[in-house]
Amino acid sequence: MFPNTRSLFVWCLAAPLEVEGAILTSRPKPIVVSSSPPDNAGIPLDSFVSFSFELSSWPDFAGNLTHPNTFSYNLLNNIGQLQGSMPVARVGGNTQDIAIFDASQRTGLVGVVRPNISADYPTIITIGPSFFDSYKTMPKGMRYTHGFNLGANSSADRAATYASAAYACKAIGDNLAYWEYGNEPDLFFASGYRPFNYSEADYVSEWLNGTLHIEQVVKSACPSLKGTKFMAPSFAGVAANGYMTLDPVKVFKENLNADDNIGIISSHNYMGVSTSPGITLQGTLMNHTNVIAKAAAQLNVSRNIAALGGNLAPRVPFILGEHNSLARQGRPGLSNTFGAALWGVDWNVYLASQNISRSHMHQGTNYRYQSWQPIQTNLTDKGTKPPYYGNLAVAAMMAKPSASSILKITHLEASSQNTSFYTAHIDDVLSRILIVDLHTYNTTANNYTTNFPRPMVEHEFKLPKGCKSGQVQRLMANGSDAVTGITWDAKSYAYELDNGKGVRMFNVTCGESVEIDNKGGVKVQVPWSSAAIVSLEC
Ligand SMILES: *[C@@H]1O[C@H](CO)[C@@H](O)[C@H](O)[C@H]1NC(C)=O
Ligand SMILES: *[C@@H]1O[C@H](CO)[C@@H](O)[C@H](O)[C@H]1NC(C)=O
Ligand SMILES: *[C@@H]1O[C@H](CO)[C@@H](O)[C@H](O)[C@H]1NC(C)=O
Ligand SMILES: *[C@@H]1O[C@H](CO)[C@@H](O)[C@H](O)[C@H]1NC(C)=O
Ligand SMILES: *[C@@H]1O[C@H](CO)[C@@H](O)[C@H](O)[C@H]1NC(C)=O
Ligand SMILES: *[C@@H]1O[C@H](CO)[C@@H](O)[C@H](O)[C@H]1NC(C)=O
Ligand SMILES: *[C@@H]1O[C@H](CO)[C@@H](O)[C@H](O)[C@H]1NC(C)=O
Ligand SMILES: *[C@@H]1O[C@H](CO)[C@@H](O)[C@H](O)[C@H]1NC(C)=O
Ligand SMILES: *[C@@H]1O[C@H](CO)[C@@H](O)[C@H](O)[C@H]1NC(C)=O
Ligand SMILES: *[C@@H]1O[C@H](CO)[C@@H](O)[C@H](O)[C@H]1NC(C)=O
Numbered sequence: 001m002f003p004n005t006r007s008l009f010v011w012c013l014a015a016p017l018e019v020e021g022a023i024l025t026s027r028p029k030p031i032v033v034s035s036s037p038p039d040n041a042g043i044p045l046d047s048f049v050s051f052s053f054e055l056s057s058w059p060d061f062a063g064n065l066t067h068p069n070t071f072s073y074n075l076l077n078n079i080g081q082l083q084g085s086m087p088v089a090r091v092g093g094n095t096q097d098i099a100i101f102d103a104s105q106r107t108g109l110v111g112v113v114r115p116n117i118s119a120d121y122p123t124i125i126t127i128g129p130s131f132f133d134s135y136k137t138m139p140k141g142m143r144y145t146h147g148f149n150l151g152a153n154s155s156a157d158r159a160a161t162y163a164s165a166a167y168a169c170k171a172i173g174d175n176l177a178y179w180e181y182g183n184e185p186d187l188f189f190a191s192g193y194r195p196f197n198y199s200e201a202d203y204v205s206e207w208l209n210g211t212l213h214i215e216q217v218v219k220s221a222c223p224s225l226k227g228t229k230f231m232a233p234s235f236a237g238v239a240a241n242g243y244m245t246l247d248p249v250k251v252f253k254e255n256l257n258a259d260d261n262i263g264i265i266s267s268h269n270y271m272g273v274s275t276s277p278g279i280t281l282q283g284t285l286m287n288h289t290n291v292i293a294k295a296a297a298q299l300n301v302s303r304n305i306a307a308l309g310g311n312l313a314p315r316v317p318f319i320l321g322e323h324n325s326l327a328r329q330g331r332p333g334l335s336n337t338f339g340a341a342l343w344g345v346d347w348n349v350y351l352a353s354q355n356i357s358r359s360h361m362h363q364g365t366n367y368r369y370q371s372w373q374p375i376q377t378n379l380t381d382k383g384t385k386p387p388y389y390g391n392l393a394v395a396a397m398m399a400k401p402s403a404s405s406i407l408k409i410t411h412l413e414a415s416s417q418n419t420s421f422y423t424a425h426i427d428d429v430l431s432r433i434l435i436v437d438l439h440t441y442n443t444t445a446n447n448y449t450t451n452f453p454r455p456m457v458e459h460e461f462k463l464p465k466g467c468k469s470g471q472v473q474r475l476m477a478n479g480s481d482a483v484t485g486i487t488w489d490a491k492s493y494a495y496e497l498d499n500g501k502g503v504r505m506f507n508v509t510c511g512e513s514v515e516i517d518n519k520g521g522v523k524v525q526v527p528w529s530s531a532a533i534v535s536l537e538c
């Protein structure tokens with residue numbers, strides 16, 4: 001359905017990558033890459049690179065029927081073209097449990113920002129029927145997860161939520177991926193939506209009751225819609241800790257899936273909280289050891305839920321339905337830098353290697369960790385931000401030549417705190433190697449570029465017999481602190497250049513190939529603070 005991205009090499013001039021500083025050798029012996037994937041290789045779902053949109057920002061990102069957002073459309077299409085499947089848009093987040101449906105409201109969304117509660121999103125919100133028009137503006141092939149309000153618990157608000165399901169199902173139609181009922185209910189006490197004694201059993205009974213009502217409304221408003229399942233439980237945390245008051249495993253023990261209406265298990269993750277002290281690019285984000293540690297906590301939840309068996313077997317996929325670098329919308333100087341894009345590549349591909357099967361990175365207007373700013377505001381310029389380039393690189397790693405081919409992602413043991421290695425096998429044939437260099441490299445501070453030219457690390461691999469050629473595509477910028485001048489495969493996706501479509505940059509190396517010797521040896525040079533995918537013909 002989608003063209004193979006390798007055809008790009010045809011019209012790109014090859015030029016060697018410029019060496020600025022020392023060439024360092026990564027390890028004494030070549031990394032042996034196996035011809036077939038190991039038994040425990042991760043098998044991601046299609047649409048692995050997906051997004052989560054803050055509900056109050058969804059009209060900004062998608063636009064509406066009279067004003068569709070063509071910039072978002074182009075950016076989402078780029079991902080779909082690379083990956084071979086369009087992203088799934090989950091619409092939800094904190095404002096999902098604030099938005100009250102009002103069938104008589106003409107405007108899609110009316111929101112009031114109260115800066116003393118949150119400067120980042122409105123905390124009084126009503127949505128009208130035309131809110132759902134935003135589900136009709138996006139590229140063909142997009143699927144959606146709409147998040148219903150569980151936080152508001154008056155009978156009037158509940159009735160309004162159920163009524164909204166009729167508008168939602170008519171607008172989304174067959175493009176529905178899942179419904180969602182409630183965002184981060186383990187924070188409902190902290191948010192003031194429920195008392196401290198709100199228990200797993202209370203949540204499960206409310207959730208079962210509400211999802212039953214939603215299903216009944218959908219059945220009568222959209223009788224032809226089949227298989228409408230929910231994504232759940234969408235908890236912020238991996239365990240109860242006093243602040244987060246519900247345990248994700250306990251809610252399954254309390255039989256959250258009693259009605260067999262959970263299609264996908266969703267958890268949320270942030271590497272830290274943006275306002276916490278001690279958060280750094282190198283220590284928190286560009287740190288493969290920290291990536292493994294954060295993923296381990298999610299994998300523990302996934303395993304413990306799977307171990308309960310019951311009607312969740314055979315294994316309902318476990319995904320991150322909302323995540324990004326640093327909670328509370330990110331921190332400037334960290335979440336909006338090229339370093340955060342490199343973290344995003346390492347983190348997401350690691351998740352895929354461990355069967356965390358889909359990734360919805362969270363987006364919101366003016367958010368510091370956003371992949372793009374969808375509209376011009378007085379806080380943030382409309383534009384493509386560094387994390388988007390990381391999304392492209394992950395999509396390229398997940399590319400499948402056809403919908404029926406099987407992609408397997410493996411994390412290589414040779415990885416260390418500052419460099420990670422992955423392979424992609426397609427239908428059990430070695431297809432790609434990904435190298436992510438996580439050494440921070442400052443361009444603006446400490447006179448780095450003059451006093452400490454950017455080092456280049458040479459990695460040597462031993463490939464299986466029969467691998468003939470290798471093409472290199474790079475995720476590149478001047479350094480980990482860069483917020484502009486980012487490229488994926490020598491293309492810029494800047495808003496100013498072509499409204500988010502890829503534009504070749506002639507000052508960046510492209511069309512590189514690497515030589516494979518007759519024993520399968522191949523050397524790939526990767527500068528600090530960059531990533532490279534080597535596509536192989538094996
Ligand atoms: C991932 O899932 C596949 C298919 O179920 C399985 O064979 C493999 O062992 C799993 N790997 C991990 C790391 O969970
Ligand atoms: C559609 O979007 C435009 C531009 O943001 C806005 O002016 C208009 O009110 C929106 N229409 C509805 C029905 O919300
Ligand atoms: C926020 O400020 C408004 C007045 O601007 C006030 O009425 C309200 O109580 C404040 N809320 C909090 C949580 O401080
Ligand atoms: C309903 O929500 C309010 C806050 O909005 C809370 O005070 C109350 O305890 C909740 N009721 C129940 C039964 O959870
Ligand atoms: C929970 O606390 C509320 C008051 O905040 C009380 O009305 C309710 O009875 C308590 N529920 C249980 C099960 O203890
Ligand atoms: C289920 O929902 C209905 C409608 O909102 C409500 O009247 C009823 O009390 C709920 N039952 C439970 C057990 O929560
Ligand atoms: C990287 O993360 C690990 C695990 O969280 C931590 O122990 C280590 O100190 C971090 N490295 C740096 C350079 O901060
Ligand atoms: C794994 O989950 C169990 C049960 O939820 C919990 O008791 C344990 O501490 C967790 N272990 C890790 C390493 O997170
Ligand atoms: C920025 O825009 C918001 C929303 O349109 C408005 O409320 C605010 O006053 C503006 N701030 C400045 C400094 O112009
Ligand atoms: C990069 O510059 C920032 C800001 O001056 C500094 O905090 C950080 O330590 C520098 N990083 C390195 C690796 O020197």
Ligand SMILES: *[C@@H]1O[C@H](CO)[C@@H](O)[C@H](O)[C@H]1NC(C)=O
Nearest residue numbers: 444445446447448449450451
């Ligand atoms: C950067 O270099 C300039 C000129 O060589 C020098 O004056 C300045 O002190 C240097 N700054 C740092 C942080 O090393």
Ligand SMILES: *[C@@H]1O[C@H](CO)[C@@H](O)[C@H](O)[C@H]1NC(C)=O
Nearest residue numbers: 477478484485486505507508
């Ligand atoms: C290439 O040119 C663009 C646009 O002029 C600039 O932003 C970027 O930093 C340049 N890249 C390099 C590697 O010099």
